[in-house]
Amino acid sequence: MTIAGSYDCVTKTPMGPQKGVLTIVPGEGGAFSGDITGDLGSMEIKGGTITGNTLTWQMKMTMPMPIELDCTATIEGDALTGKVKAGMFGTMDLAGTRKM
Template identity: 80%
Template sequence: MTVAGNYDCITKTPMGPQKGVLTVVPGEGDTFTGQITGDLGSMDVKNGTVSGNTLTWQMKMTMPMPIDLDCTATIEGDTLTGKVKAGMFGTMELTGTRRV
């Protein structure tokens, strides 16, 4: 099964759960692009790589404050589980389900 698709995600943040839709678009070789869109706007995937069923990427958050995010997620079937490292705010849990 491919990791490509749209995932309804929730990130557990210090501001409470943040909902978003993560779009994963396959690139060349082991790369991917995409974005996450939610209540605080959209962020583009940067430096997305795929290793088996594990995704690794970065994003630049601008709202409510600028911060660099380092993300990793594993996809098992239609379920996504991962972590988002947000600088001084630490690491937050990321979960999601593929949209059918």
């Protein structure tokens, strides 16, 4: 199974559902890079690691306010499910589907 590709995602935030496209580019040694682009702009993936079909990474949000995001997701087939921890805003659900 490959995790590479782009996923149409929705994060359930306190501001309502936020849509974005998460792009995953596998690297060497269990690492990956990429970004997520949506209505609030683009955020680069930092420190991406792959363990089996589980991804862990960080992002730095700048709008509407600066905040560090800690993210995890599991990929099963073409479905992505996970969590985004956003400091004082708590943990939010993340779901996505691979773009064909």
